[in-house]
Amino acid sequence: MKFDNNLDDLEALGNEHIGTSENTPMRNDAFKLSNEEKIDIIKDDVRHIMETLGLDLTDDSLSGTPNRVAKMFVKEIFGGLDPKKKPSASTFDNKYKYGEMLVEKNITVYSTCEHHLLPIVGRAHIAYISNGTVVGLSKMNRIVDYFAKRPQVQERLTIQVVRELQEVLDTKDVACVIDAKHLCVNSRGIRDIESSTVTSEFGGKFKDMATRREFLDYIKLDTTF
Ligand SMILES: Nc1nc2c(ncn2[C@@H]2O[C@H](COP(=O)(O)OP(=O)(O)OP(=O)(O)O)[C@@H](O)[C@H]2O)c(=O)[nH]1
Numbered sequence: 281m282k283f284d285n286n287l288d289d290l291e292a293l294g295n296e297h298i299g300t301s302e303n304t305p306m307r308n309d310a311f312k313l314s315n316e317e318k319i320d321i322i323k324d325d326v327r328h329i330m331e332t333l334g335l336d337l338t339d340d341s342l343s344g345t346p347n348r349v350a351k352m353f354v355k356e357i358f359g360g361l362d363p364k365k366k367p368s369a370s371t372f373d374n375k376y377k378y379g380e381m382l383v384e385k386n387i388t389v390y391s392t393c394e395h396h397l398l399p400i401v402g403r404a405h406i407a408y409i410s411n412g413t414v415v416g417l418s419k420m421n422r423i424v425d426y427f428a429k430r431p432q433v434q435e436r437l438t439i440q441v442v443r444e445l446q447e448v449l450d451t452k453d454v455a456c457v458i459d460a461k462h463l464c465v466n467s468r469g470i471r472d473i474e475s476s477t478v479t480s481e482f483g484g485k486f487k488d489m490a491t492r493r494e495f496l497d498y499i500k501l502d503t504t505f
């Protein structure tokens with residue numbers, strides 16, 4: 281795909297459409313406004329978009345949409361931008377000395393493509409090898425959900441999940457594979473309903489082919505979602 285080599289394009293997307301950092305690009309003043317203030321402003325923006333499209337917002341089916349969308353953006357689908365929502369991951373000592381790989385597979389992913397603000401729907405699979413600490417199983421699903429609830433590219437989502445678990449578990453031996461459909465590819469644009477995107481991040485021992493193979497054998501990528 282060709283890009284005009286123009287600064288605006290590069291800043292907006294990063295080279296090759298991949299975010300330029302593993303951190304979500306945030307403004308310095310991102311948390312100056314309260315959630316309620318953000319909802320109030322976004323509500324007017326959504327109303328403006330709808331009116332510009334020619335919709336009559338006095339219709340009782342449409343009149344609540346600006347507020348509904350604003351609440352959904354701030355509290356639900358982009359709620360993971362707020363670091364206060366980061367799940368606290370309960371960890372335990374690995375008293376039972378379980379030394380093999382633990383895999384949490386088929387974690388449902390609902391995210392939003394940051395280029396089109398359309399849904400990304402799929403599955404994440406996570407594995408780690410304990411270094412003396414274990415994490416509550418549900419916390420892995422919660423960590424995926426927290427980072428998914430942001431405007432995302434799938435590559436960054438995959439990396440953010442691995443980095444967070446590496447920190448929580450105090451080990452590099454963490455891996456994540458995500459297989460997801462992007463509605464911006466499936467329902468518009470090229471409109472390829474069948475294609476999905478697989479991304480992976482393999483840390484520490486998962487860089488070893490045998491360890492990686494064991495993980496991939498456990499998850500046997502299931503493409504039915
Ligand atoms: N690398 C990456 N690209 C993504 C992701 N989600 C969406 N995209 C792509 O971002 C690109 C945006 O490209 P543009 O050419 O600026 O947008 P567009 O004109 O709407 O492109 P088309 O989708 O091809 O119609 C598209 O190729 C999307 O498929 C993602 O998670 N990772």
Ligand SMILES: [Zn+2]
Pocket residue numbers: 393394395396397398462464465
């Ligand atoms: Zn998109």
